[in-house]
Amino acid sequence: MTKQQALDLLFEKNTARQALNMAGTLMHWDAATLSVPEKSISARGAAMGWLSGEGFKRFIAPDTIEAIETLESHSSELSDYERAMARELGRSYRKLKAVPPEEFQAFSALQTEAQSVWEKAREKCDYDMMLPYYEKLFAYQRKLCDWYGYEKHPYDALLDDYEKGATVEMLDGFFSALREKIVPLLKDIMEKGEQPKEIKGTFDLEKQRAMMPWLTEFTGYDRSRGKVGEVEHPFCITVSRNDVRITTKYHKESLLSSVYSIIHECGHAIYEQNMLEEMERYAIADCASMGMHESQSRLYENMIGRSRTFAGRLLPQLKDKFDFFSDWDTDMLYRAINIARPSLIRIEADELTYSLHIMVRYELEKGIITGDIKVSDLPGLWSDKYNEIIGLRPNNLADGVLQDVHWSMGAAGYFPSYAVGTAYGAQMMNTIKKSVDVDAAIAKEDLSPVTGWLCENVHKQGALLTPDELLKKATGESFNPKYYVDYLSEKFTDLYL
Amino acid sequence: MTKQQALDLLFEKNTARQALNMAGTLMHWDAATLSVPEKSISARGAAMGWLSGEGFKRFIAPDTIEAIETLESHSSELSDYERAMARELGRSYRKLKAVPPEEFQAFSALQTEAQSVWEKAREKCDYDMMLPYYEKLFAYQRKLCDWYGYEKHPYDALLDDYEKGATVEMLDGFFSALREKIVPLLKDIMEKGEQPKEIKGTFDLEKQRAMMPWLTEFTGYDRSRGKVGEVEHPFCITVSRNDVRITTKYHKESLLSSVYSIIHECGHAIYEQNMLEEMERYAIADCASMGMHESQSRLYENMIGRSRTFAGRLLPQLKDKFDFFSDWDTDMLYRAINIARPSLIRIEADELTYSLHIMVRYELEKGIITGDIKVSDLPGLWSDKYNEIIGLRPNNLADGVLQDVHWSMGAAGYFPSYAVGTAYGAQMMNTIKKSVDVDAAIAKEDLSPVTGWLCENVHKQGALLTPDELLKKATGESFNPKYYVDYLSEKFTDLYL
Numbered sequence: 002m003t004k005q006q007a008l009d010l011l012f013e014k015n016t017a018r019q020a021l022n023m024a025g026t027l028m029h030w031d032a033a034t035l036s037v038p039e040k041s042i043s044a045r046g047a048a049m050g051w052l053s054g055e056g057f058k059r060f061i062a063p064d065t066i067e068a069i070e071t072l073e074s075h076s077s078e079l080s081d082y083e084r085a086m087a088r089e090l091g092r093s094y095r096k097l098k099a100v101p102p103e104e105f106q107a108f109s110a111l112q113t114e115a116q117s118v119w120e121k122a123r124e125k126c127d128y129d130m131m132l133p134y135y136e137k138l139f140a141y142q143r144k145l146c147d148w149y150g151y152e153k154h155p156y157d158a159l160l161d162d163y164e165k166g167a168t169v170e171m172l173d174g175f176f177s178a179l180r181e182k183i184v185p186l187l188k189d190i191m192e193k194g195e196q197p198k199e200i201k202g203t204f205d206l207e208k209q210r211a212m213m214p215w216l217t218e219f220t221g222y223d224r225s226r227g228k229v230g231e232v233e234h235p236f237c238i239t240v241s242r243n244d245v246r247i248t249t250k251y252h253k254e255s256l257l258s259s260v261y262s263i264i265h266e267c268g269h270a271i272y273e274q275n276m277l278e279e280m281e282r283y284a285i286a287d288c289a290s291m292g293m294h295e296s297q298s299r300l301y302e303n304m305i306g307r308s309r310t311f312a313g314r315l316l317p318q319l320k321d322k323f324d325f326f327s328d329w330d331t332d333m334l335y336r337a338i339n340i341a342r343p344s345l346i347r348i349e350a351d352e353l354t355y356s357l358h359i360m361v362r363y364e365l366e367k368g369i370i371t372g373d374i375k376v377s378d379l380p381g382l383w384s385d386k387y388n389e390i391i392g393l394r395p396n397n398l399a400d401g402v403l404q405d406v407h408w409s410m411g412a413a414g415y416f417p418s419y420a421v422g423t424a425y426g427a428q429m430m431n432t433i434k435k436s437v438d439v440d441a442a443i444a445k446e447d448l449s450p451v452t453g454w455l456c457e458n459v460h461k462q463g464a465l466l467t468p469d470e471l472l473k474k475a476t477g478e479s480f481n482p483k484y485y486v487d488y489l490s491e492k493f494t495d496l497y498l
Numbered sequence: 499m500t501k502q503q504a505l506d507l508l509f510e511k512n513t514a515r516q517a518l519n520m521a522g523t524l525m526h527w528d529a530a531t532l533s534v535p536e537k538s539i540s541a542r543g544a545a546m547g548w549l550s551g552e553g554f555k556r557f558i559a560p561d562t563i564e565a566i567e568t569l570e571s572h573s574s575e576l577s578d579y580e581r582a583m584a585r586e587l588g589r590s591y592r593k594l595k596a597v598p599p600e601e602f603q604a605f606s607a608l609q610t611e612a613q614s615v616w617e618k619a620r621e622k623c624d625y626d627m628m629l630p631y632y633e634k635l636f637a638y639q640r641k642l643c644d645w646y647g648y649e650k651h652p653y654d655a656l657l658d659d660y661e662k663g664a665t666v667e668m669l670d671g672f673f674s675a676l677r678e679k680i681v682p683l684l685k686d687i688m689e690k691g692e693q694p695k696e697i698k699g700t701f702d703l704e705k706q707r708a709m710m711p712w713l714t715e716f717t718g719y720d721r722s723r724g725k726v727g728e729v730e731h732p733f734c735i736t737v738s739r740n741d742v743r744i745t746t747k748y749h750k751e752s753l754l755s756s757v758y759s760i761i762h763e764c765g766h767a768i769y770e771q772n773m774l775e776e777m778e779r780y781a782i783a784d785c786a787s788m789g790m791h792e793s794q795s796r797l798y799e800n801m802i803g804r805s806r807t808f809a810g811r812l813l814p815q816l817k818d819k820f821d822f823f824s825d826w827d828t829d830m831l832y833r834a835i836n837i838a839r840p841s842l843i844r845i846e847a848d849e850l851t852y853s854l855h856i857m858v859r860y861e862l863e864k865g866i867i868t869g870d871i872k873v874s875d876l877p878g879l880w881s882d883k884y885n886e887i888i889g890l891r892p893n894n895l896a897d898g899v900l901q902d903v904h905w906s907m908g909a910a911g912y913f914p915s916y917a918v919g920t921a922y923g924a925q926m927m928n929t930i931k932k933s934v935d936v937d938a939a940i941a942k943e944d945l946s947p948v949t950g951w952l953c954e955n956v957h958k959q960g961a962l963l964t965p966d967e968l969l970k971k972a973t974g975e976s977f978n979p980k981y982y983v984d985y986l987s988e989k990f991t992d993l994y995l
Contacts, residue, residue, distance in 0.1 A: 017548060019545060019548075020545040020548035021549075023525075024521030025521075027528050028520075028521070028524055030528070031527070035725060037741065038725070040740035041737065041738045041739075041741035044520075044738035045738060047516075047517070048517040048520040051514060051517035052517050052521060225535060226537055228532060240538065240542070241538045241541035242538075244534065244537075244541070
């Protein structure tokens with residue numbers, strides 16, 4: 002196979018992948034935004050299964066790796082795009098091939114069963130129901146470490162699967178910095194801080210919906226190259242580069258919920274909208290990593306959307322629509338959108354405590370992978386760690402060890418990418434602030450200088466660089482948790498102490 | 499290849515076809531019900547092109563015909579489903595293979611170009627712009643007749659492509675019956691009949707929307723196994739057997755438009771919903787023909803929805819929502835929903851005149867295929883035939899020969915299926931009335947005896963039988979235009995004379 006033949010073959014496979022992905026994406030959108038007829042679920046599942054199986058078959062075919070190896074053997078002649086394509090495809094291919102097919106099949110069947118058992122177990126708060134599944138799923142994850150291979154720590158193999166290049170070494174550093182500064186800060190706040198007035202009431206759904214255009218325009222998400230839908234659990238999906246859709250859910254009792262889910266999903270969507278179309282044939286018009294995607298959503302949601310300056314822009318919008326805010330000032334709103342306190346549920350956690358929830362999971366997963374922790378001991382250890390780190394013990398397993406779906410999917414190593422991504426964002430913002438007056442941009446309701454920096458340094462890079470390469474190039478150094486810890490410390494000390 | 503291998507191969511291909519169709523269908527739904535971002539159209543087109551190309555490639559592969567021929571050679575051992583699958587697939591395969599690939603490619607390119615030229619030509623009322631395209635497109639259709647082959651008349655080859663088994667012999671009989679009875683009836687009505695009071699006003703869109711549940715429930719369309727959307731040009735699509743969706747458009751100025759588009763699409767949807775899931779793997783959970791599909795939609799729309807009894811049920815619904823009807827009675831409404839008069843635009847034609855519009859096109863197409871008519875003479879002949887048959891001449895080409903998209907798509911032989919389908923419905927209704935009190939069913943707002951008959955005799959048959967076989971089995975005779983002509987004559991004589 003010549004280099005050109007290898008390229009052509011991969012381009013052709015990529016065309017197929019794009020078409021199959023678009024089909025799957027639109028099926029997903031359709032199911033999430035409309036209530037799909039109950040009785041049609043199995044036929045739809047069969048079709049989606051066929052389409053994704055077809056994508057898998059095409060990718061895993063022997064000519065794929067032949068083409069990748071051909072490119073690798075011409076490494077010095079490759080353009081940046083070609084090299085990145087070979088790297089990304091090679092990485093995925095070798096991970097898939099590392100797993101014995103019969104083990105993968107058994108795992109897939111187990112996953113499906115475990116997820117439905119998990120739903121019942123969570124409802125009944127019955128850990129014994131889940132225990133045999135967790136035992137098998139984690140045993141598989143331990144085998145995965147060997148199949149994938151690792152240099153220093155077995156957990157590294159799993160971490161890398163979700164966040165390219167993440168290691169125990171890196172995450173131990175990250176979480177100990179949080180443990181050192183943020184855990185005591187939270188304790189201080191609970192002891193000495195005064196909780197501000199909360200936004201409590203019922204908020205007309207139509208008026209909430211009327212906020213959407215302003216919110217999306219504020220972030221810079223281009224609605225003319227996408228669509229905004231309503232769903233039960235908000236997400237962002239890419240149908241194609243010029244059709245990036247976000248979703249939200251409006252809650253009568255929780256005004257902040259839709260405001261911040263919109264800003265969050267806009268952060269994801271802007272990343273997708275700004276990727277380069279010319280990278281698509283190389284299959285690298287994609288995020289650098291899951292953490293990098295989360296860095297964008299949380300940067301917009303928290304570092305911009307929960308800033309004092311943004312509170313000053315948001316308040317007139319709220320006053321205009323809801324009488325509730327008639328006697329509010331910017332400072333009150335700034336405090337209300339930044340309430341920090343111990344809580345039990347990760348997905349409802351505030352900006353300050355979110356990564357602490359992840360820390361609990363990281364430490365438990367690491368122990369299970371090394372064998373230092375027994376799966377049967379998870380409920381007790383979960384409670385102890387929540388108490389130690391966050392200062393609360395769950396009253397029941399549904400608010401404790403059974404709250405997340407991830408482990409029932411056999412996903413270990415996934416959680417850290419959420420927290421690391423948030424910290425990437427803080428590191429970027431530190432650099433951005435050297436050349437951009439971010440507060441002035443927010444005050445003018447024109448984020449283009451911020452988005453411009455992100456676009457150049459992150460969005461347009463697609464999957465060309467690894468997260469580490471990207472951070473180094475964009476901020477001058479590898480991942481450094483200092484910026485995130487400093488940012489949280491300053492912001493919440495100022496707010497509460 | 500053994501018989502079982504042939505079946506397995508075709509089942510597998512059919513699974514792929516279903517998945518690819520579902521993907522394409524949902525893409526179409528998505529584009530029609532949402533306004534898809536302008537800039538995303540090309541990426542979406544590329545993906546849809548890949549998906550449909552993939553379906554085509556799989557079908558046209560040599561192992562398909564090998565499997566079909568294997569089944570044909572075991573003809574006597576086949577079940578009814580297997581035999582119908584072999585017949586339907588063999589029919590499609592041989593039609594596709596009959597066309598030289600380079601000719602097909604040239605035609606496809608021409609089609610795309612011609613359609614965009616047609617849009618402009620219609621706007622400018624410029625036949626000269628279209629003439630070279632029509633020349634080439636009809637030349638291709640003439641070649642198609644030879645490639646497909648025919649027994650008696652070349653046009654038969656094209657007619658059969660849209661309406662299985664339709665021939666010039668059959669259609670000449672049909673249209674001459676119309677010419678003999680309906681053309682003079684229309685003239686009589688125009689001379690002696692009195693036009694009733696029309697439904698004219700503006701009708702609140704939300705109130706129109708509120709009619710939808712009653713209308714769909716009246717027909718028996720099961721919304722829990724589908725969905726109702728709003729689009730520019732209403733259609734019905736089948737995502738899967740339990741997800742059959744209809745669409746409508748609400749017009750402020752035309753209340754009847756959405757009422758009858760809903761009933762019409764429900765007729766299509768009920769056919770799709772009642773097909774048997776067990777036929778799906780045999781690829782025969784499909785309509786017997788396009789005309790058969792149209793027979794169902796028009797039977798519900800016209801023979802039920804424009805009946806006097808239905809007017810009696812509809813009126814209280816309308817009175818409840820629109821003050822306009824406060825002084826209306828059933829007879830006034832019955833007359834208003836059945837206004838018949840000469841018109842120029844086929845898609846806006848009333849029940850009485852619809853098939854006369856088709857007659858014009860049938861006679862012109864037939865003449866072009868035989869060579870008796872020159873493509874350059876179409877505008878004049880169109881005007882003459884409209885004058886002769888309907889009693890009006892178009893003032894411009896957009897209301898005349900350039901009104902339909904079909905010829906610019908190179909589709910000749912398509913139009914007759916609309917009219918024939920309508921007549922199938924009348925033949926069925928004649929049989930239904932022998933065992934079912936249709937008016938009583940309508941009066942009770944419970945169409946189940948009517949739908950039950952259609953379900954047994956038409957819907958559940960899928961593509962098991964040809965239209966002729968189906969009609970014979972269901973009504974005891976082959977297609978007989980008498981029932982349609984009699985039905986129209988009686989109804990409109992009673993209404994107007």
